[in-house]
Amino acid sequence: MKGSTRKAFAQLFVRLRSGSETAVKLGIPPKDANLESARLLADEQVKREIARLDECDTQTLAYVKSGLSRLAFGQVNDAAALVFAEQPDAQQIANADLFNVSELKRVKGGGVEVKFFDRQKALEKLYELDGELRGQAKAEDFMKAICQGAQGDISHLLDGEGEQ
Numbered sequence: 001m002k003g004s005t006r007k008a009f010a011q012l013f014v015r016l017r018s019g020s021e022t023a024v025k026l027g028i029p030p031k032d033a034n035l036e037s038a039r040l041l042a043d044e045q046v047k048r049e050i051a052r053l054d055e056c057d058t059q060t061l062a063y064v065k066s067g068l069s070r071l072a073f074g075q076v077n078d079a080a081a082l083v084f085a086e087q088p089d090a091q092q093i094a095n096a097d098l099f100n101v102s103e104l105k106r107v108k109g110g111g112v113e114v115k116f117f118d119r120q121k122a123l124e125k126l127y128e129l130d131g132e133l134r135g136q137a138k139a140e141d142f143m144k145a146i147c148q149g150a151q152g153d154i155s156h157l158l159d160g161e162g163e164q
Helices: 003-016 017-025 030-042 044-055 059-072 077-084 088-094 119-147
Strands: 102-107 114-117
Touching: 003 017, 003 030, 003 044, 017 030, 030 044, 030 088, 059 119, 077 088, 077 114
Parallel strands: none
Antiparallel strands: 102 114
């Protein structure tokens, strides 16, 4: 397998954390995705790239916020289309965006039950993270002020009054 394919797999895997989903998104047929992803995840070059990407990950908070936003505001049309389809084929299922689906099962009598992630909880978590970001920005401003302290008086920052 080409190095660029290994690298692309590692990069997408770091975001999705699902080998089979990563393989399908890279164009591997769904029936082969589990086997191919297992092979790729065992590859030393892929392992090193995943470790390197994990080590220099500065985007985790952005990924978390992006995922929570997708849960809070994402579409559920694909899940609904699958529920109402007579017999969806493997390609329809593989191409469906089921990110918001937490559980999918057949029930007695031939029906299908779909459970979605809680949008309210996702919104609450986004709100909490926004507060953490404001706190992080204040801490960064404080550290900048300390670093620049030799250039001027920063006592107004310690009092919480802001710049004067």
